[in-house]
Amino acid sequence: MTNVKDVACAIITSPEGKTLVVQRSAKMLLPLKWEFPGGKVEPGETPAACLAREIGEELQVRIRITGELRPREYAYETVTIRLIPFLAEITAGEIFLHEHADLGWFTHAELLLLDWAAADVAVVREYTGR
Numbered sequence: 001m002t003n004v005k006d007v008a009c010a011i012i013t014s015p016e017g018k019t020l021v022v023q024r025s026a027k028m029l030l031p032l033k034w035e036f037p038g039g040k041v042e043p044g045e046t047p048a049a050c051l052a053r054e055i056g057e058e059l060q061v062r063i064r065i066t067g068e069l070r071p072r073e074y075a076y077e078t079v080t081i082r083l084i085p086f087l088a089e090i091t092a093g094e095i096f097l098h099e100h101a102d103l104g105w106f107t108h109a110e111l112l113l114l115d116w117a118a119a120d121v122a123v124v125r126e127y128t129g130r
């Protein structure tokens with residue numbers, strides 16, 4: 001498919017097994033939808049390097065990647081994205097939200113109840129095994 005935008009995202013878990021999700025602000029595209037932190041892969045950048053950069057910009061923390069899930073393509077009205085999910089944990093820093101409206105640490109059961117960006121639904125199903 002032409003013009004598919006690669007988007008790397010981080011499924012960050014806490015030592016207690018909860019998962020970090022962020023809520024898009026009212027001013028962003030897909031206002032107030034929940035998503036995994038991350039963003040568009042720049043030309044010449046690997047998805048993993050993109051993720052480290054985006055997590056630094058959005059959350060002000062450093063992460064360690066521990067695994068990957070299946071990339072998922074989703075066609076929004078104006079753009080088609082390939083969401084590339086990584087499993088990760090925080091290795092340094094305290095979270096400070098630079099762009100998002102809110103964040104939460106959720107159990108698997110709670111994740112299934114959020115109002116997700118549409119591209120994320122398949123990722124959340126794979127991640128939670130539902």
Ligand SMILES: Nc1nc2c([nH]c(=O)n2[C@@H]2O[C@H](COP(=O)(O)OP(=O)(O)OP(=O)(O)O)[C@@H](O)[C@H]2O)c(=O)[nH]1
Binds near residue numbers: 007028030035039120
């Ligand atoms: N970071 C992130 N983006 C996602 C997820 N799911 C999903 O559909 N997206 C979409 O993927 C794109 C990520 O781009 P981005 O965060 O770098 O940029 P943006 O839309 O905020 O701004 P921009 O379009 O002006 O560059 C957005 O269109 C966003 O809506 C997700 O779980 N995490």
